[in-house]
Amino acid sequence: MAGTRTLILVLGDQLTPAISSLAAGDPARDRILMAELHDETTYVRHHKKKIAFLFSAMRHFADELRGLGWRVDYVRLDSPQHRGGFTAQVAHAAGALRPERIAVTQPGEWRVARMMKGWHEQLGVPVDILPDDRFLCSPAAFADWAAGRKQLRMEYFYRDMRRRTGLLMDGDEPAGGRWNFDAENRKPADTDLFMPRPLAVAPDAITREVLALVEGRFGNHFGDLMPFRFAVRRDDAEAAFSAFVDTALARFGDYQDAMLTGEPFLYHAVIAQYLNCGLLDPLRVCRAVEDAYRTGAVPLNAAEGFIRQIIGWREYVRGIYWLRMPGYEHSNALGHTRPLPDFYWTAETEMACVRAAVTQTREHAYAHHIQRLMITGNFALLAGVDPHALHEWYLSVYADAYEWVELPNTAGMSQFADGGLLASKPYAASGAYINRMSDYCRSCRYDVTWRTGPDACPFNALYWNFxxxxxxxxxxxxxxxxxxxxxxxxxxxxxxxxxDSAAAFLATL
Known part of the structure; x- marks a missing residue:
């Protein structure tokens, strides 16, 4: 259609009606392009559930936008109009629509931003790349905060974010007189605790169509496609968050570091995939959690622990990502080069903790932060696994994983590959930590109390060898x-x- 003023490209992690590219647009004169791109499904071999979640959420969002009066060109993976990658797809649309300009919100990943910077010259059309104002701290603001500091520490950034947002503040002081209640949030869980479950949403017709597409096209990718329970519409994502606040938030703080066999979710929100694709607003969910504390529904340690993960850690790792890219993805301060063991894909290992974490990752495209940091991440660190290989694994297997959030957590927090830029020390631990925070060791063929020998917990010798x-x-x-x-x-x-024990075990990988 000739005469389109602006062609607005909306990416799969920009499913927010008020995002900057749409806020600057005019439904009467502009046109939206959304596309399911083969290149984006295979630059790493994403979990089948992750692909299905994003494609279904994108299709539902396109319908949401049409309901708001927008004209949306939506290119499905199996469409004859499909061109495979961002540049080719935008070039095809620009050739057909002849827009005066192209607009897009700043992408979350550096590789995509690099593509976009070349579009003006390649396509001969002005390209406006607008800030992503869904985040509370822009890359430029983070760079200003980081400038001149000898050490970058999330805790001090987090305090500034609390002051800036007013969350959990009583005037100029933090609620409860302390900024951080993490010391109270390290309780091991008992199997007799009542465990809530994240809200499960039955697939509708659109989702069932996507599931068939994914099974047909990506059946050889990692992960179980079914059962599929993710919310893919905004109202269902909001309902899932509300259910967490009502049923699990009160105990989230106490047990956020705990791990239990057969309990993949415990009291976690399981909403990161909704936040990271734009179905939920981060400040809005933090305000709701603060309200739950102010009204007495949840204790302060739970509210503070949740809010710190969003306005503290989530914003902080994004700032680190844009501060250090490109090149951060190849950080390897410890010189680790071991290939990623096969059991990260198969779960075929006698280590009960690793088997549990990988199995639930395969089943749910989800594991909570301690399972990622202190089980799969800790093992890779102790074994000397190439941090880039581990980075690509994490990026592949989790529904909430995008490079901006996953890479700093892997290279910085988990693997100490950046030499201490992000984390104040390596997050290395022996089997004693896993035994304290989980029940995995009870069913393991290895003995967590032994340091060496063929029947000793491998984490023990590997830790001291590290x-x-x-x-x-x-x-x-x-x-x-x-x-x-x-x-x-x-x-x-x-x-x-x-x-000798470490060498003997590593020889089996």
Missing amino acids: IARHRELLSRNTRMTPMLRTYDRFSGDERQRIA
């Missing part, structure tokens, strides 16, 4: 001094047994 291998680097980190002193108290024979 300390020995990286002694020089770790000696410069005061938080690791107690562990180095403990290792130094081991006898020479014990140190050799640790090295």
Whole structure:
């Protein structure tokens, strides 16, 4: 259709009616392009549930926009109009519609932003790349905050975000007189606790059509496609969040670090996939959690722990991502090069904790932050796995994973690959931590109380071997001094047994 003023490209993680590209547009004169692109499904081999979730959410959002009066050109993966990638698809639409200009909200990933910067010259059409104002701290504002600081620490950024938003503030002071209640949020869970479940949404006709498409096109990708219970419409995503507030938030703080066999969700919200694709607004959910605290429905440690994850950690890792890209994805300060073990895909391992985390990842495209950090991430760190290989695995297997959020969590928090830019110390732990925070060790064929030998928990020898291998680097980190002193108290024979046990296990990978 000739005469289109602006062609507005809406990406699959921009499913928000008030996003900047749409807020600047005019439904009467502009046209929206949305597309299911083959290149975006295969640059890593995404979990089948992740692909189905995004395609169905995109199709529902296109209908939502049409209901608001927009003209939407929606290109399905199996459409004759499909061109495979962003540049080719936009070029095809621009050739057909001849817009005066193209508008898009800043993408979340650097590789896509790099593509877009070349469109003006390639397409001969002005391209407006507008800020993504769904986030509370722009990349420029984060860079200003980071400038001149000797160390970047999330805690201080988080306090500034609390002041800026007013969340959980009593005047100039934090509610309860403390900024952070994390020390109260490390309780192991008991199997006799009542466990709520995230709201499950039955697939409608649109979703069933997408599920058939994904099974047909991506049947050899990782993960179980069915059962499929994700919300794919805004109202259902909001209902899922409300159900969390009503049934699980009160205990979220206490048990957010706990892990239980057969309980993949515990008291977690399981809404990151909705936040990260735009179905939920981060500030709005934080205000709702604050209201639950102010009205006495939930304790402060639960509300603060949740809000810190959103306005603290989520905003912080995005700031780190844009501050350090490109190049951050290849960080490898520890020089780790081991290939990713096959059991990250198959779950075929005798380590009960790793088997549980990978199995639920395969089934649900979900694992909570401690399972990612202290099970799959911790093992990779101790075993010396190539952090880029682990990064691509995390990006592939989780429904909430986009590079801006996943890469800093992997390279920085989990693998210490950035040398301490993001995390103050390596998040390495022996089997004792896993035993304290979970019941996995009870059913494991390995003995968590043994440090060495063929029946000892592999995390134990690997942990002390990690300390020995990286002694020089770790000696410069005061938080690791107690562990180095403990290792130094081991006898020479014990140190050799640790090295031998670690080598014997790693040889089996």
